[in-house]
Amino acid sequence: MLRVEDVSVAFDGKAALDRASLDAGDAEVVALLGPSGSGKTTLLRVIAGLERPDAGRVVLDGRDLAGVPPYRRGIGLVFQDHALFPHRDVLGNVSFGLRMRGDSADAIAARARNLLELVGLAGFGHRSVGTLSGGERQRVALARALAAEPKVLLLDEPFAAVDAEAKPELRSLLRRTLASFEGPRILVTHDPVEAMTLADRLVLLEDGRVTQTGTPDDVRHRPATRYAAEFVGTNLFEGELVPDEEGVGILRTGGGELTVVWPEHLVVAPVADVRATLSPAEIALHREEPHGSPRNVFRGAVEEVATVGGRARIRLRTVPPLVAELTTGSVDRLGIAPGHEVWASCKAVEIRLMVPGDEPDTL
Numbered sequence: 301m302l303r304v305e306d307v308s309v310a311f312d313g314k315a316a317l318d319r320a321s322l323d324a325g326d327a328e329v330v331a332l333l334g335p336s337g338s339g340k341t342t343l344l345r346v347i348a349g350l351e352r353p354d355a356g357r358v359v360l361d362g363r364d365l366a367g368v369p370p371y372r373r374g375i376g377l378v379f380q381d382h383a384l385f386p387h388r389d390v391l392g393n394v395s396f397g398l399r400m401r402g403d404s405a406d407a408i409a410a411r412a413r414n415l416l417e418l419v420g421l422a423g424f425g426h427r428s429v430g431t432l433s434g435g436e437r438q439r440v441a442l443a444r445a446l447a448a449e450p451k452v453l454l455l456d457e458p459f460a461a462v463d464a465e466a467k468p469e470l471r472s473l474l475r476r477t478l479a480s481f482e483g484p485r486i487l488v489t490h491d492p493v494e495a496m497t498l499a500d501r502l503v504l505l506e507d508g509r510v511t512q513t514g515t516p517d518d519v520r521h522r523p524a525t526r527y528a529a530e531f532v533g534t535n536l537f538e539g540e541l542v543p544d545e546e547g548v549g550i551l552r553t554g555g556g557e558l559t560v561v562w563p564e565h566l567v568v569a570p571v572a573d574v575r576a577t578l579s580p581a582e583i584a585l586h587r588e589e590p591h592g593s594p595r596n597v598f599r600g601a602v603e604e605v606a607t608v609g610g611r612a613r614i615r616l617r618t619v620p621p622l623v624a625e626l627t628t629g630s631v632d633r634l635g636i637a638p639g640h641e642v643w644a645s646c647k648a649v650e651i652r653l654m655v656p657g658d659e660p661d662t663l
Contacts, residue, residue, distance in 0.1 A: 301325050302452050302484040307346055307356030309339075316342045318508040319356065324452075324484035331499035332488045335527060339508040340488045344454045347486070348377045360451060371400045376445030380457035382437040384429045390416065390440050391425035397448035415443040419473060435466030442477065451483045457490065474498070492531055496520070504528050522654055523577065533613070535578040535623055541571040541653070548648065551576055556619035559595040560651045575654040580613060580625035582650040586643040587634055594645035598622065602640050605631065618644055
């Protein structure tokens with residue numbers, strides 16, 4: 301079990317981490333998420349012993365790691381930019397930690413060869429790392445991190461410096477590696493698909509603070525912040541819930557109003573600090589004003605259309621602002637493009653409310 305307890309780090313008087321805490325159990329994959337500059341890499345460096353915290357501690361299997369040098373912590377770290385030793389060949393990079401540990405030459409050679417075969421680089425031992433592709437370098441970095449049989453594996457955006465063509469195969473390799481590693485595993489990523497498919501639990505870090513932790517489903521259905529909502533691909537609204545007609549309420553946000561179903565367990569009276577989520581897939585788009593059953597109808601310009609695979613995410617300048625998701629075929633059929641005016645609609649029952657007391661977990 302790895303525990304990070306109330307860690308704070310400041311650079312030039314500015315907080316990079318502010319009482320950040322997380323834990324990761326054996327055989328658990330924890331995805332560490334957050335905007336650029338939120339402190340993710342700093343937190344990994346603290347765990348690895350490459351950065352000394354101003355406050356807080358790192359505990360591994362009940363042992364406080366304060367004062368323990370990086371090479372004695374039993375932690376393997378894969379950097380996003382590989383961080384290989386340019387003056388050493390592939391074999392020299394992979395075997396570095398084993399030499400630091402004092403293993404015999406025969407044991408080092410055998411372990412390094414086995415790891416290079418594991419990551420698909422058999423026969424690459426005497427190649428210069430400068431001759432390798434980005435994907436090959438990252439394979440070497442992964443083998444190096446695993447060489448000394450660490451208790452914890454840290455991966456800092458392992459695909460950030462890898463060509464798009466190499467990513468699918470590397471994802472498959474990483475999935476197999478994570479599945480076979482028995483200790484805690486922490487993965488920093490900006491990719492929602494990687495996080496939602498590889499991780500058992502998500503930890504969100506914003507401005508150096510942990511703002512939410514939970515399973516991928518927890519965060520998807522109950523995001524605590526706007527960043528969390530955007531990461532998992534949902535719309536998040538915040539405001540005051542006021543009664544309307546029987547069984548119906550109005551959520552008044554700073555950017556507009558939404559008609560919602562009044563929760564049965566709530567007293568019929570205004571409620572402050574209410575959050576609500578709406579899946580982009582539940583929003584219908586129209587070229588003409590819709591009529592019929594939808595309780596929520598909005599008009600606005602298309603701000604952005606982002607296509608991934610056969611789906612398109614459409615950001616709208618409605619009141620409140622919305623993100624919708626359609627098939628690319630529907631986008632083409634409706635002629636949706638940036639700058640075009642469209643109508644958006646959704647049913648009241650499709651908006652999920654989170655009232656105070658139903659808040660998502662935070663650390």
